[in-house]
Amino acid sequence: MRIAVVLILMLILPPVGAYNVPERGVIYQIMVDRFYDGNESNNGPFYDPTHTNYRLYWGGDLEGIIEKLEYIESLGVSMIWLSPVNDNINRMASGSAPYHGYWPRDFKSIEEHFGTWETFRQLVEEAKKRGICIIVDYVPNHSNPATEGEFGSLYDNGTLITTYYYDAKNATVNPYTGSRELIYHHNGNIYDWFGFQLKYANLFGLADFNQLNPWVDSYLKEGAELFIKAGVCGFRIDAIRHMELGWLESFYLYLYGRAEEPLFIYGEYYLPNPEKTDDLYEFYRYSNVSSLLSIPIRNDIVRVFAYGGSLKNLAAELEEYYFRFVHPDKQVNFLNSHDMVRFLNESKNKERYHMALALIMTLPGIPVIYYGDESYLVSRDGKGDPYNRPMMVFDNTTEAARIIRTLAALRKINDALAFGDFRTLYADYNVWAFERTFGAHRILVVMNKGQEKNLTLTLDWEDGSYTDVLYGAVMEVKDGKAILTLPRNSFYVFHVEGEQKEPLIGSLTPYVAQPGQKVLIAGAGFGNDGHVYIGGKRAKVLSWSNDKILVEVPELETSETWVPVYVEANGKRSNTMKLRYYSGNDIPALLVVNGSNLTGFLWIKGNIPELAEPRPLIKSSTGYYFTVAPLPNGTIFSVQLYRGLPWDELEALNITLYGRAGSTVILSSEPPRDALTGGLNPFTYAGLAVVATALLLLLLRRGHS
Ligand code: NOJ
Numbered sequence: 001m002r003i004a005v006v007l008i009l010m011l012i013l014p015p016v017g018a019y020n021v022p023e024r025g026v027i028y029q030i031m032v033d034r035f036y037d038g039n040e041s042n043n044g045p046f047y048d049p050t051h052t053n054y055r056l057y058w059g060g061d062l063e064g065i066i067e068k069l070e071y072i073e074s075l076g077v078s079m080i081w082l083s084p085v086n087d088n089i090n091r092m093a094s095g096s097a098p099y100h101g102y103w104p105r106d107f108k109s110i111e112e113h114f115g116t117w118e119t120f121r122q123l124v125e126e127a128k129k130r131g132i133c134i135i136v137d138y139v140p141n142h143s144n145p146a147t148e149g150e151f152g153s154l155y156d157n158g159t160l161i162t163t164y165y166y167d168a169k170n171a172t173v174n175p176y177t178g179s180r181e182l183i184y185h186h187n188g189n190i191y192d193w194f195g196f197q198l199k200y201a202n203l204f205g206l207a208d209f210n211q212l213n214p215w216v217d218s219y220l221k222e223g224a225e226l227f228i229k230a231g232v233c234g235f236r237i238d239a240i241r242h243m244e245l246g247w248l249e250s251f252y253l254y255l256y257g258r259a260e261e262p263l264f265i266y267g268e269y270y271l272p273n274p275e276k277t278d279d280l281y282e283f284y285r286y287s288n289v290s291s292l293l294s295i296p297i298r299n300d301i302v303r304v305f306a307y308g309g310s311l312k313n314l315a316a317e318l319e320e321y322y323f324r325f326v327h328p329d330k331q332v333n334f335l336n337s338h339d340m341v342r343f344l345n346e347s348k349n350k351e352r353y354h355m356a357l358a359l360i361m362t363l364p365g366i367p368v369i370y371y372g373d374e375s376y377l378v379s380r381d382g383k384g385d386p387y388n389r390p391m392m393v394f395d396n397t398t399e400a401a402r403i404i405r406t407l408a409a410l411r412k413i414n415d416a417l418a419f420g421d422f423r424t425l426y427a428d429y430n431v432w433a434f435e436r437t438f439g440a441h442r443i444l445v446v447m448n449k450g451q452e453k454n455l456t457l458t459l460d461w462e463d464g465s466y467t468d469v470l471y472g473a474v475m476e477v478k479d480g481k482a483i484l485t486l487p488r489n490s491f492y493v494f495h496v497e498g499e500q501k502e503p504l505i506g507s508l509t510p511y512v513a514q515p516g517q518k519v520l521i522a523g524a525g526f527g528n529d530g531h532v533y534i535g536g537k538r539a540k541v542l543s544w545s546n547d548k549i550l551v552e553v554p555e556l557e558t559s560e561t562w563v564p565v566y567v568e569a570n571g572k573r574s575n576t577m578k579l580r581y582y583s584g585n586d587i588p589a590l591l592v593v594n595g596s597n598l599t600g601f602l603w604i605k606g607n608i609p610e611l612a613e614p615r616p617l618i619k620s621s622t623g624y625y626f627t628v629a630p631l632p633n634g635t636i637f638s639v640q641l642y643r644g645l646p647w648d649e650l651e652a653l654n655i656t657l658y659g660r661a662g663s664t665v666i667l668s669s670e671p672p673r674d675a676l677t678g679g680l681n682p683f684t685y686a687g688l689a690v691v692a693t694a695l696l697l698l699l700l701r702r703g704h705s
């Protein structure tokens with residue numbers, strides 16, 4: 001009987017081990033066209049078999065990636081990030097073919113140079129057999145060049161919907177935002193990289209979507225959903241700096257709500273040197289709704305290792321950077337990318353390159369290996385885009401490949417690498433030692449880019465000798481002191497994997513959720529069963545293992561943005577992690593404030609979870625202030641107005657405004673009438689509308705007779 005129950009349970013409950021915990025893994029980034037040609041019949045047009053014109057197609061495709069999965073697996077990576085694979089334009093623009101995939105025209109079909117939905121699904125399946133999942137790059141900010149090529153042509157699974165010029169004919173000016181728009185925004189190109197233009201104008205001439213148009217909203221969501229149905233485990237979202245955060249939130253919620261497996265989504269906010277004056281600063285300070293590529297720290301890491309600079313300064317900068325995130329371990333670190341000059345083009349010093357690579361793999365966050373990082377791939381003439389996208393050279397026998405493989409293997413078993421905190425123990429110009437701890441798991445990373453040095457560290461580890469995972473260097477620890485000899489250009493990783501007896505949460509995937517959504521809790525010491533509490537309420541447990549729990553988010557009565565999550569197991573309570581909570585039934589809403597008596601940089605903060613963190617308003621050319629937020633449709637809410645620059649303290653203006661969530665909400669100083677009487681639900685409204693219409697018809701009929 002018991003066995004039968006267990007068997008039935010095994011059938012009903014999903015095997016929790018099947019889910020990926022992003023932090024325990026490594027991402028391998030592929031530019032599809034430049035990886036491997038698995039099918040020569042799809043190479044043309046705009047194909048260059050000589051691989052000399054960097055702006056043409058070179059033959060790489062999805063079948064090629066399938067053929068090379070064994071190679072990718074040999075590096076120990078667990079996720080593959082594909083450059084965009086949606087159908088792109090069939091013409092050249094600015095002297096280039098869209099070999100890179102960032103000029104889409106049909107978000108519901110696959111680019112014919114790369115394959116079909118069938119080959120895409122096959123790739124997902126074949127990768128899965130090797131413990132690897134697929135993350136796809138998705139481009140919801142824009143389609144393709146507006147004034148050349150195919151002029152912003154847009155298709156819905158093969159049916160032409162519009163072009164940029166055709167769309168312009170019927171476009172109108174939104175009275176509140178001042179944006180001229182229909183399917184696209186028609187507000188020129190971005191030249192002022194701040195505020196309105198950043199989100200409502202064309203990025204480098206690319207036809208900019210009006211995501212608030214209900215058709216566009218559904219189209220972009222459905223397009224991404226097709227990838228979920230094909231089995232992806234996540235998305236890299238292109239150009240998030242150029243979309244309203246509130247729309248992105250509703251997009252993320254839609255996708256999280258539709259996925260069988262907890263998705264991992266990270267955004268590209270392209271800003272190599274962040275200024276406090278940019279809205280990125282606000283993104284870090286308050287929003288934290290999505291993982292980001294660690295673009296702001298990348299150049300400094302490369303500079304310090306490729307050219308020179310102080311590790312002490314770098315350590316301080318990195319600590320400050322990660323400190324800004326609610327979930328620093330879910331940020332995405334990289335050394336090279338398709339948008340930057342490769343490290344080995346900046347400096348040929350391989351020892352330093354190995355150090356930088358090992359650092360990327362040991363910092364808080366999830367590391368990305370750009371294709372060819374393992375085989376010392378370089379640009380032909382040392383430049384960035386498009387020369388940082390040469391044809392792949394396959395070589396997994398290098399020292400770089402060994403470092404990647406070794407640290408990828410360690411990430412799987414050492415949770416300090418996945419979820420640990422981040423503390424500098426010692427830093428000077430050439431030497432840096434940092435420790436990361438997660439319960440009984442520890443990591444000590446020590447590096448020296450200068451002359452050989454003897455170092456004594458205060459280290460709270462048990463007495464004994466520890467062996468570095470990369471080179472076998474030995475460290476003796478006695479009475480809380482560690483003694484190390486560090487040769488020039490050395491990089492050591494010492495590690496401890498003790499047994500975790502009490503429940504300890506390392507991460508939530510995703511850390512943004514609405515009621516009914518699944519969240520994967522990863523950590524250690526969970527035992528065989530127990531309870532999970534989210535926002536004080538017991539969550540439904542879908543599956544449970546010692547290091548992973550899958551739960552369903554309950555409906556909460558709260559007006560907070562971040563709600564606490566903890567686990568109770570073996571009679572012990574775990575640490576608390578923060579989950580960003582949304583009420584559910586959220587729609588992207590344009591929130592408008594009449595600005596006639598208002599000046600300065602304004603913010604709103606409100607009494608529902610969606611508005612509980614300050615949101616900055618954009619001032620429109622038509623005299624209003626506005627923003628976009630996901631709001632629970634039909635709900636009545638209030639907000640307070642604040643004034644202040646993103647990097648300053650916000651000053652309360654003591655103005656309360658009210659609204660009822662809908663697609664456009666004009667906030668007013670009077671509460672909606674039924675808010676005073678306790679509020680009516682949408683059904684009551686529908687009922688009242690029916691009665692009113694019936695009465696009207698009756699009166700009209702009477703008038704006729
Ligand atoms: C950022 C991508 O990484 C880049 O390669 C692309 O050209 C732009 N976004 C526009 O999509």
Ligand code: CA
Binds near residue numbers: 199200201208209243
């Ligand atoms: Ca935009």
